[in-house]
Amino acid sequence: MEYVLETKDINKHFYKPKDFHVLKDISFAVRVGEFASIMGKSGSGKSTLLYILSTMDTEYTGELYLNHELVTGRHHNELSRMRNKHIGFVFQFHYLLSEFTVLENVMLPAKKLNEKSHTAIERDAMQKLEMLKIDYLAHQRASRISGGEKQRVAIARALINNPVILMGDEPTGNLDSHNADNVFHIFKKLKEEEGLSLLIVTHDEDFAKRTDRIIQMEDGRIIS
Numbered sequence: 001m002e003y004v005l006e007t008k009d010i011n012k013h014f015y016k017p018k019d020f021h022v023l024k025d026i027s028f029a030v031r032v033g034e035f036a037s038i039m040g041k042s043g044s045g046k047s048t049l050l051y052i053l054s055t056m057d058t059e060y061t062g063e064l065y066l067n068h069e070l071v072t073g074r075h076h077n078e079l080s081r082m083r084n085k086h087i088g089f090v091f092q093f094h095y096l097l098s099e100f101t102v103l104e105n106v107m108l109p110a111k112k113l114n115e116k117s118h119t120a121i122e123r124d125a126m127q128k129l130e131m132l133k134i135d136y137l138a139h140q141r142a143s144r145i146s147g148g149e150k151q152r153v154a155i156a157r158a159l160i161n162n163p164v165i166l167m168g169d170e171p172t173g174n175l176d177s178h179n180a181d182n183v184f185h186i187f188k189k190l191k192e193e194e195g196l197s198l199l200i201v202t203h204d205e206d207f208a209k210r211t212d213r214i215i216q217m218e219d220g221r222i223i224s
């Protein structure tokens with residue numbers, strides 16, 4: 001089986017204010033091209049898990065593999081580079097730089113990766129904006145566009161380095177149903193047309209039901 005992401009027995013504790021076993025024996029995998037969702041009550045550990053999977057949190061035991069490569073234990077600088085190159089991330093809030101244009105926001109992670117010329121990055125960014133049907137917003141300031149448009153810009157930004165997996169922590173949590181549906185269809189299209197793998201935390205049952213698989217969390221465990 002071809003996996004894009006795999007975990008083996010991940011456990012995590014928070015030690016403050018007191019010892020709390022937040023993730024318990026998390027072993028699961030996401031297949032290449034799979035669109036998986038994670039559901040579970042508030043406080044069940046979803047965000048904590050995504051934070052580890054996206055390599056931002058390294059305080060855990062167990063193993064994390066990306067593209068069959070062991071990620072756990074690598075140096076901070078290397079993790080930062082792997083994250084920028086291989087993982088796209090979309091949050092509930094878009095975190096765009098409001099004084100920058102839409103195009104500049106989308107270009108930023110590619111500028112940081114520093115593998116391509118400015119012209120090539122600009123061309124890639126325009127292509128992502130076209131794919132998400134918001135190329136007409138390219139030269140607008142990010143502060144001037146609507147909430148639904150901002151989330152699409154955030155998706156374009158997450159895709160700029162052609163990640164192998166797109167992760168999202170409640171990416172539709174702050175959107176009305178029309179815009180949430182729009183985001184679902186963008187994700188579905190990315191899976192179907194680009195073969196992208198997706199792992200999306202959601203509260204929205206309608207959203208989750210339409211993904212390939214629902215991973216259910218309860219009290220720090222995956223229960224199905």
Ligand SMILES: Nc1ncnc2c1ncn2[C@@H]1O[C@H](COP(=O)(O)OP(=O)(O)O)[C@@H](O)[C@H]1O
Binds near residue numbers: 040041042046048049
């Ligand atoms: N930095 C932290 N220190 C201590 N406890 C935390 C910290 N972050 C989260 N928690 C606790 O861990 C549990 C899981 O949180 P979280 O992963 O955010 O859940 P979810 O995203 O499923 O709502 C919650 O009980 C939360 O209060």
Ligand SMILES: [Mg+2]
Binds near residue numbers: 046047048
């Ligand atoms: Mg959360």
